[in-house]
Amino acid sequence: MEALYADCRLASIQGDTEAGAALAEEARASAESLGSPDADALASYACGVLALFSGNPKQAVTDISHAFEVFRPEDNLLRHVWALNHLGLAYHQIGDTSRAIACYEESLSITEPLGEIVYRGRSCWNLGLALWSDGNQARAKSQLKKGLTLARLVDDPFGSAWCMEVLAWIAADAKRYGHAAALMGAVQTLLDEIDTPAIRVLGMTANHEECARVSKLQLGARKFDTEFKKGAKLKISEATALALDENPPVTVPSNQIGPSLTKRESEVADLVAQGLTNKAIAAKLVISIRTAQGHVEHILTKLGFSSRAQIAGWVVEQARNVT
Structure with missing residues (x-):
């Protein structure tokens, strides 16, 4: 049953609704034969995710809410977080952005105390989008930047793309069209x-097109295309730095020895990469x-x-070079 649920969820997210529907039907049949509340909840969740990514959010709310009521008393925090984000x-x-925001905030209340990165990042991305839709641009930008920073830590291009997309809309709203x-x-x-x-399936296409239309209108087609192409040529580390309004990342040519940190500084750098404060x-x-502050x-x-x-x-880049 777990395998059916996972396969259905992945097929749905990837946009293969035909395969997702077949797997969801199989999951429903298996749940009925097992007669288990847990199996029924997994089948409902699979059907809910299918509904979400195939354009039927009302049905998704019904199915995922049913599954979550079964998941909530359990100790499986990963299921909680998945369900909260999809719900x-x-x-x-x-x-219903207020309920959406409440779901993401509950998800963060689970992941933040644990120091978890991957699903905390996803909650930040989704919360940023909901806050932007609700008109709270300052907090939306803050959450999206947190999400992008976390995506960078785990080398997650999908999460990076999600955050950069909404940050582009916020930039256009602020008249930073280039x-x-x-x-x-x-x-x-x-x-x-x-x-x-997936990033286009979840109702983001219209916002994307409006951002492009307004930016092109204000910049002119030639200038817009120039800036767009500049962005398209960036490495993910450079694009991330741009989205976070950081200075361009410093890179060391492969034929030169990079900056040397002491053993203690290396330990501190690793802890900074894990998101720890100086305290x-x-x-x-x-x-x-x-x-600690001095080392940083x-x-x-x-x-x-x-x-x-x-x-x-x-730190992430150094680890990648070692492997």
């Missing part, structure tokens, strides 16, 4: 690389907060960075 997306699609065009170009490159329709780093390493400042100076997020990206 939030369904509520958003029917225009910035919006560049981000849209970066998003297009990411979507081409990961080949997923948490101090507790972890049994040092004073002032000492030395790392920033050595690497030529201006933010902790850039340290996190550098």
Whole structure:
């Protein structure tokens, strides 16, 4: 039953509604034969995700809500978080942004205390989108930047694309049309690389097209195309830095030795990459907060960075080079 549910969920997210429908029907039949509340909840969840990604959000709310009532008393926090995020997306699609926001905030209340990254990032992306729709652009931008930073930590191009897409809309709203065009170009490159329709399925197409229309109108077609192409040529690390309004990431040519951190600085950099504050780093390493702050400042100076997020990206890049 778990395998059927997982297959149906993945097929639906990937836009293969025909396969998803067949798997959902099989899941329903299996749940009936098993007579288990858990199996019934998994089947309902599978059907709900199928409904969400095939354009029937009202049915998605019904099915996923039923599943969540069964999941809630359980200790399986991953199911809780999945259900809350998909339920939030369904509520958003029917225009109930307050309930959508509540779902994402509940998801964050589970993931944040655990220091989890992947699903916390997804909750931030979804919360940012809902807040933007609700007119709260400042908080939306903050959540999307958090989500993008977390996506960078785990090398998640889909999450990066989702965040950059909505940040492009926010840039256009703020009349930063060149910035919006560049981000849209970066998003297009990411979507081409990961080949997923999900970011367009969830009602984002109209907003995307409106952002492009307004930006092109204000910049002129030639300038818009120039900025779009600039964004499309960026590496994901460069596009992320652009979206976060950071200085361009410092890269070390492959034929040169990179900046050298002490053993302690390397430990601190790893903890920064995990999202720990100076206070948490101090507790972890049994040092004073002032000492932890000093290490972070030395790392920033050595690497030529201006933010902790850039340290996190550098740590990820170093780990990738080692492997």
